[in-house]
Amino acid sequence: MSSKAARSLNAVQAARTSAAEKVRRNPGSVxxxxxxxxxxxxxxxxxxxxxxSGPHNRTTAGKQKVSPxxxxxxxxxxVVVARVDPLSVLKLSALFYLxxxxxxxxxxxxxxxxxxxxxxxxxxxxxxxxxxFTDFRLQADQLLGASALASVVMVVAGSVAxxxxxxxxxxxxxxxxxxxxxxVQSRDKPKx
Numbered sequence: 001m002s003s004k005a006a007r008s009l010n011a012v013q014a015a016r017t018s019a020a021e022k023v024r025r026n027p028g029s030v031x032x033x034x035x036x037x038x039x040x041x042x043x044x045x046x047x048x049x050x051x052x053s054g055p056h057n058r059t060t061a062g063k064q065k066v067s068p069x070x071x072x073x074x075x076x077x078x079v080v081v082a083r084v085d086p087l088s089v090l091k092l093s094a095l096f097y098l099x100x101x102x103x104x105x106x107x108x109x110x111x112x113x114x115x116x117x118x119x120x121x122x123x124x125x126x127x128x129x130x131x132x133f134t135d136f137r138l139q140a141d142q143l144l145g146a147s148a149l150a151s152v153v154m155v156v157a158g159s160v161a162x163x164x165x166x167x168x169x170x171x172x173x174x175x176x177x178x179x180x181x182x183x184v185q186s187r188d189k190p191k192x
Contacts, residue, residue, distance in 0.1 A: 073187040082178035086166045093162035094155060101151035108147055112140065 115121050121138055128136040173179070 074184050075187065076182055076184045079181045079183055080178040081181060082173050083170050084166045084173075086163055086170070089166040090159055090163045093159040097155040097158040101154050105147055105151055109144075112143070116140075 112121075125137060
């Protein structure tokens, strides 16, 4: 940072300090009225130091954080996930596996219809009959029932497995302290 910019930054900080002390000594003098008015002074915008890297130098809490020109200024926070609510995990898992099984069920029905239309089902039945199973037939109602049963088993088993994992996580989290996550927030304005 150039000496001129450093001097102007120091002057602004000194003026801010003296103004803060005046307010502390006599709160009523800020609004121009005597007698202890409760109005607060208007906040002044923080000056940005102009130095070699331009307006990207920012003063925060007495320390200067310099980011390279063109880089986004970010703030990070450490968060620990200590516990997970088992009931919310159960609900979320049930909805997830239900929608997954529904999507697979509909995809299977569409594939069955396409294979029947093209003649693939008849070709598979003929191939199995040539091997020696003469009375083999692929029946849609039996396949549909088996698919529905498999979907129900997948929803129940997946939800219970995730519930057990959440309970196990809570037990381990109580012992170890949980999962540490670092959240990063960009100070850039959203594009668009």
